[in-house]
Amino acid sequence: MKGFKAVIIISFMMLIFSSCTKKNGEETLFIAEQYGLAYAPLQIMKEKQILEALLPNTKIEWVTLSNTTSIREAMLSENVDVGFMGIPPFIIGLDNGMDWKIMSGLSKNPSGLVTYDKNIKTLADFTSADKIALPQPGSIQHILLAMACEKQFGEADRLDHLLVAMKHPDAYQSLESQSTIKAHFASPPYLFDELNNADNHLILSGEEAFGEDFTFIVGVCGREFYNNKKQYEAVNEGLKQAITYMKQNEAEAIALLSTSYSIDELLLKEYLTQEGMIYSQEVEGLERFVDFMLRNEYIKNDYQLDDLIWE
Amino acid sequence: MSGLRNKYIQRSISVIILIFLWEILYKLQMFPVQLFPSTTQIIKALVEDLMAGKLLVQIGHSLLLIIVALVMGFIIALFLSYVGYLSKSISVLLDTLIAILDPLPGVAILPLVILWIGIGEKAILFIMLHSIIWPMVISIQTGMNNIDKVYIESAKTNSITHWQLFWCILFPLSLPQIMAGLKIGWSRSWRALISTEMIFGAIGSLGGIGWYLFEKRTFMNTPGMFAGLIVIIIISIFIEDVAFVKMDAWIKEKL
Missing domain, CATH: 3.40.190.10 (Periplasmic binding protein-like II)
Incomplete structure (x- = not known):
C-alpha cells in the first residue's frame, strides 16, 4: 500500500515538473534584453521589424527584464532563446555548466x-x-x-x-x-x-x-538555438542590419529611438554621439575578463575563445 | 517526552524520504543540474560555506537584527497595550492604527522607508518593527482583556500602583497571549528580514542570510541557494520547536 502511494506521489511530482518545461510547438523566437542605451540596435530591430522580415513565419517575442540574472534564469529554464547581457554574467553561467556561447557583440559604451x-x-x-x-x-x-x-x-x-x-x-x-x-x-x-x-x-x-576597450553587452544563445541555423543566422543578420542602419541613417534612427525611449531627440543625439558609444558585432576583452575572474575565484575554470564564442 | 521523541522519529523518517525522492529526481536527469542539484552538492556547499566562516557571521548578523527588533518591538507593544488598557480613547486610537497598518506588508512600505530612512540596517529594522508591533499588540491586548476582572478589582481596592498592576497582575496573567504574540513577531520579523535583504540587497558590512541567498543567485550557485534555504529552515525549526517550546514549558511551570 505504501509503495503504491509512493508511486502515485512520484508520478504526480513528475507531472508537475515536466509541465513546467513544456515548450511551445509553433515557431517562436524569444529574445531578452534590458533597459539602457547599450541595447539601442535591438530597439531598431524591433521598430523596423527587421527580424520579422528575415523570419517570415516566426513569431518574435521581445522580453525586457530588469537584470541579467533573470535573463540567465529564463534561458536556463528554456523560456528565452537569445539573451543580451554583460560579459561577466555570461562567463559565470558558462562556468556553472550552462551550454551557451556568445553569438555576437552588441555595444561598447562608457561606464x-x-x-x-x-x-x-x-x-x-x-x-x-x-x-x-x-x-x-x-x-x-x-x-x-x-x-x-x-x-x-x-x-x-x-x-x-x-x-x-x-x-x-x-x-x-x-x-x-x-x-x-x-x-x-x-x-x-x-x-x-x-x-x-x-x-x-x-x-x-x-x-x-x-585597462583598454572592451565590449559591454553581448548576445548569447544556447547550443539548441545555435543548431537551429535558420533562426541563428537571421538574428545575426538582423543585428548587422540594425547596426548598419543606425550608422547610415543616423537622423532617422535617432527619431525612432527618441520615441521609443521617450528621450528628447537633441538630448538623445548628444548621448549617442558621446565618445565611446560604439555599436558593433565585434567582441573585445573576453580573455581579460576570464583571466581576472579566474585569478580572483569568481569562476573555477579557464576558457579559450572557442569555448566562449560560437564559430 | 515519548510523544516528543516519536515526533522527532516521524520527522526524521519524512526527511529521509524527501531526500530519497530528491535523489531519484536528480538521478533521472530530467532537469539541468543548474536547476536541480544533488543533495550531496547542496550539503557540500553548506559545509564549505560554514567552514569558511562568512556564512556563520551572516547568520549571526541576521539573528542579532531579529533579536534587536523583537526586544524593541516587544517593549513598544507592551507599552502600547498597557496604555490602551488604561485609557479607552487611546485604545480606540490604537485599534484604528492597527486596522490601517497591520494589513500593510512590510515590503510594500520599503520604497517609502528608503526615502525616509535610507538604506541599511536602520531601514530593515524599521520594516521589521512595523511587521511585528501590530500583531503583538493585538495578541497582548487580548490577553490583558481576558483577565478575570475579580483580580483587577481586588487589586484596585488595595490601592495598587500602576507598576504593580502591570508587573504583578496584567503581565503574568496574560503571559500565554504574550508568548503567542512573540511567536507571531518572530515569524513576521524573520520573513521581513529575509525579504528586505533579498529584494533590496540592503546590507550592513557583511549582510545577513537574505543577502547570502541573493549573492548565490547572482553567481548562479544553485547548491548554495539551497544551502541558504536549509540554514533558514534549520533556524526556524530550532526557534519554533526548541526555544519556544522550552519557554512555553517554563511559563506553564511558573503559572
Missing part, C-alpha cells in the same frame, strides 16, 4: 563610478560608512570595480562590503537626493545624466578599470 562627495577622489577615499550602488554582485559593473580594486589595492574584494544592489534608475534617484548612496557605477544614459549634474564627478571610468 563609470560617479559620486557627489567632493572628498572622494579615488577608490582609497571610501570609508566603511559609504555605500556604492551597482546592479548586482557578479554584474559587469561589479567586476569592473573589482578590477580597479585589484589594481589599486591588490585586493579585488576590497570594496565589496560597501555594495548595495540597486537598479540604475533607483541608484540614479538615490545619488541625486544625496542620501545614503555615496556612489553609483552607472552606464548610459544614467552616466551622462549624472555627470551633467555639476555636483557629481567621476571617480573611475570603466575603461580605466579594465
Whole structure:
C-alpha cells in the first residue's frame, strides 16, 4: 500500500515538473534584453521589424527584464532563446555548466563610478560608512570595480562590503537626493545624466578599470538555438542590419529611438554621439575578463575563445 | 517526552524520504543540474560555506537584527497595550492604527522607508518593527482583556500602583497571549528580514542570510541557494520547536 502511494506521489511530482518545461510547438523566437542605451540596435530591430522580415513565419517575442540574472534564469529554464547581457554574467553561467556561447557583440559604451562627495577622489577615499550602488554582485559593473580594486589595492574584494544592489534608475534617484548612496557605477544614459549634474564627478571610468576597450553587452544563445541555423543566422543578420542602419541613417534612427525611449531627440543625439558609444558585432576583452575572474575565484575554470564564442 | 521523541522519529523518517525522492529526481536527469542539484552538492556547499566562516557571521548578523527588533518591538507593544488598557480613547486610537497598518506588508512600505530612512540596517529594522508591533499588540491586548476582572478589582481596592498592576497582575496573567504574540513577531520579523535583504540587497558590512541567498543567485550557485534555504529552515525549526517550546514549558511551570 505504501509503495503504491509512493508511486502515485512520484508520478504526480513528475507531472508537475515536466509541465513546467513544456515548450511551445509553433515557431517562436524569444529574445531578452534590458533597459539602457547599450541595447539601442535591438530597439531598431524591433521598430523596423527587421527580424520579422528575415523570419517570415516566426513569431518574435521581445522580453525586457530588469537584470541579467533573470535573463540567465529564463534561458536556463528554456523560456528565452537569445539573451543580451554583460560579459561577466555570461562567463559565470558558462562556468556553472550552462551550454551557451556568445553569438555576437552588441555595444561598447562608457561606464563609470560617479559620486557627489567632493572628498572622494579615488577608490582609497571610501570609508566603511559609504555605500556604492551597482546592479548586482557578479554584474559587469561589479567586476569592473573589482578590477580597479585589484589594481589599486591588490585586493579585488576590497570594496565589496560597501555594495548595495540597486537598479540604475533607483541608484540614479538615490545619488541625486544625496542620501545614503555615496556612489553609483552607472552606464548610459544614467552616466551622462549624472555627470551633467555639476555636483557629481567621476571617480573611475570603466575603461580605466579594465585597462583598454572592451565590449559591454553581448548576445548569447544556447547550443539548441545555435543548431537551429535558420533562426541563428537571421538574428545575426538582423543585428548587422540594425547596426548598419543606425550608422547610415543616423537622423532617422535617432527619431525612432527618441520615441521609443521617450528621450528628447537633441538630448538623445548628444548621448549617442558621446565618445565611446560604439555599436558593433565585434567582441573585445573576453580573455581579460576570464583571466581576472579566474585569478580572483569568481569562476573555477579557464576558457579559450572557442569555448566562449560560437564559430 | 515519548510523544516528543516519536515526533522527532516521524520527522526524521519524512526527511529521509524527501531526500530519497530528491535523489531519484536528480538521478533521472530530467532537469539541468543548474536547476536541480544533488543533495550531496547542496550539503557540500553548506559545509564549505560554514567552514569558511562568512556564512556563520551572516547568520549571526541576521539573528542579532531579529533579536534587536523583537526586544524593541516587544517593549513598544507592551507599552502600547498597557496604555490602551488604561485609557479607552487611546485604545480606540490604537485599534484604528492597527486596522490601517497591520494589513500593510512590510515590503510594500520599503520604497517609502528608503526615502525616509535610507538604506541599511536602520531601514530593515524599521520594516521589521512595523511587521511585528501590530500583531503583538493585538495578541497582548487580548490577553490583558481576558483577565478575570475579580483580580483587577481586588487589586484596585488595595490601592495598587500602576507598576504593580502591570508587573504583578496584567503581565503574568496574560503571559500565554504574550508568548503567542512573540511567536507571531518572530515569524513576521524573520520573513521581513529575509525579504528586505533579498529584494533590496540592503546590507550592513557583511549582510545577513537574505543577502547570502541573493549573492548565490547572482553567481548562479544553485547548491548554495539551497544551502541558504536549509540554514533558514534549520533556524526556524530550532526557534519554533526548541526555544519556544522550552519557554512555553517554563511559563506553564511558573503559572
